[in-house]
Amino acid sequence: MAEQHDPAPRDPAPYDALLLLSFGGPEGPDDVVPFLENVTRGRGIPKERLKEVGRHYFLFGGVSPINDQNRALLDALRKDFAGAGLELPVYWGNRNWAPYLTDTLREMVLDGRRRVAVLATSAYASYSGCRQYRENLADALAALEAEGLPLPRVDKLRHYFNHPGFIVPMVEGVLSSLADLPEDVRAGAHLAFTTHSIPEAAADSSGPVAEHGDGGAYVKQHLDVARLIVDAVREETGIAHPWRLVYQSRSGAPHIPWLEPDICDHLEELHGDGAPAAVMVPIGFVSDHMEVLYDLDTEATAKAAELGLPVRRSATVGADPRFAAAVRDLLLERAATERGKVVERCALGSLGPSHDLCPIGCCPARSERPAAAGADSPYA
Numbered sequence: 001m002a003e004q005h006d007p008a009p010r011d012p013a014p015y016d017a018l019l020l021l022s023f024g025g026p027e028g029p030d031d032v033v034p035f036l037e038n039v040t041r042g043r044g045i046p047k048e049r050l051k052e053v054g055r056h057y058f059l060f061g062g063v064s065p066i067n068d069q070n071r072a073l074l075d076a077l078r079k080d081f082a083g084a085g086l087e088l089p090v091y092w093g094n095r096n097w098a099p100y101l102t103d104t105l106r107e108m109v110l111d112g113r114r115r116v117a118v119l120a121t122s123a124y125a126s127y128s129g130c131r132q133y134r135e136n137l138a139d140a141l142a143a144l145e146a147e148g149l150p151l152p153r154v155d156k157l158r159h160y161f162n163h164p165g166f167i168v169p170m171v172e173g174v175l176s177s178l179a180d181l182p183e184d185v186r187a188g189a190h191l192a193f194t195t196h197s198i199p200e201a202a203a204d205s206s207g208p209v210a211e212h213g214d215g216g217a218y219v220k221q222h223l224d225v226a227r228l229i230v231d232a233v234r235e236e237t238g239i240a241h242p243w244r245l246v247y248q249s250r251s252g253a254p255h256i257p258w259l260e261p262d263i264c265d266h267l268e269e270l271h272g273d274g275a276p277a278a279v280m281v282p283i284g285f286v287s288d289h290m291e292v293l294y295d296l297d298t299e300a301t302a303k304a305a306e307l308g309l310p311v312r313r314s315a316t317v318g319a320d321p322r323f324a325a326a327v328r329d330l331l332l333e334r335a336a337t338e339r340g341k342v343v344e345r346c347a348l349g350s351l352g353p354s355h356d357l358c359p360i361g362c363c364p365a366r367s368e369r370p371a372a373a374g375a376d377s378p379y380a
């Protein structure tokens with residue numbers, strides 16, 4: 001699919017590597033507490049919430065599925081690149097668990113890589129989904145600098161929430177979840193699009209303020225994705241399913257407002273309103289990691305069972321080959337742009353392709369810290 005939109009030659013220059021940058025997760029029971037400490041350092045998360053989230057991981061043997069999912073995505077990317085005749089090494093580093101970003105970036109520099117394209121496993125704007133990853137890149141560069149190593153230039157590939165390689169596999173997932181519902185409730189099923197709740201203040205200031213103004217980019221981008229999926233499903237089935245964007249995985253102190261409603265409250269409301277069934281569509285996530293496995297497949301699914309509401313949860317893109325091809329498309333697009341070429345930028349929906357370089361003030365942090373790969377980067 002991506003190929004049709006990619007008029008650029010298969011030339012990755014100036015890039016000499018791709019870095020898959022992800023969240024990381026524990027790989028056994030002993031990792032859980034130190035992992036949670038890494039994630040929440042300085043973030044003001046209540047102790048009770050941490051205990052609760054720790055319990056989610058222990059329910060699954062202390063293993064987050066996210067690392068294996070990233071290994072599968074790495075394989076898919078390497079296969080895709082090889083199939084397209086694109087010779088570019090692919091590395092993997094995480095924010096919160098091994099392989100740590102700083103270690104990977106050091107390895108890359110020692111391998112001679114100097115110009116790195118970065119794909120974050122987060123498709124949307126927001127502090128947590130974008131700037132925080134850029135802060136981690138700056139921290140990693142600072143660490144290498146302190147070691148006297150040459151610094152690579154790192155460019156973060158643009159947000160891909162509206163790239164067909166992200167949307168089309170999710171449309172397919174929704175269609176198969178609908179098909180999996182009992183026939184008598186299928187046509188009336190609601191689509192509950194879910195994403196990570198974030199503080200309202202973070203949502204309001206997400207994305208380039210000049211472009212999005214009040215409300216911010218985070219919610220707008222998700223609404224656009226939901227509409228694209230609803231429209232594509234209608235085209236396929238002839239049914240305009242009722243839908244709503246809802247939230248999950250709320251954290252933080254209770255007195256601070258976060259995006260609502262929560263998926264569980266939403267299911268209750270749907271049931272109260274007489275909805276016959278629902279499909280939960282986790283558009284906010286790139287793979288079936290712990291938020292999907294616990295908050296949707298465990299907690300929300302139990303809630304629906306208690307209500308007697310038939311539900312299904314549709315697939316995330318994971319290591320879908322079309323997503324891997326989309327990453328290649330984004331990389332070649334950015335490479336051509338860096339070479340001074342004008343290229344077609346593939347994007348569906350009403351928002352258009354996202355920016356390459358986050359402008360100053362994009363997705364501001366509570367306390368200012370250096371962030372790489374944006375207009376405010378202290379690095380080249």
Ligand SMILES: CC1=C(CCC(=O)O)c2cc3nc(cc4[nH]c(cc5[nH]c(cc1n2)c(C)c5CCC(=O)O)c(CCC(=O)O)c4C)C(CCC(=O)O)=C3C
Nearest residue numbers: 023025039043053064066121122128129196251289290291
């Ligand atoms: C927007 C967003 C994404 C999507 C973008 C992206 O993918 O990056 C995301 C992804 C993820 N979040 C994850 C795990 C956690 N997130 C936490 C905490 C928080 N997330 C937040 C936001 C997001 N999070 C926020 C605003 C907090 C509050 C603390 C803070 O302001 O920083 C906590 C602490 C405990 C808790 O409070 O829940 C944990 C353990 C995992 C790994 C799952 C696995 O192991 O499989 C993944 C992929």
Ligand SMILES: [Fe+2]
Nearest residue numbers: 128196249291
């Ligand atoms: Fe999170």
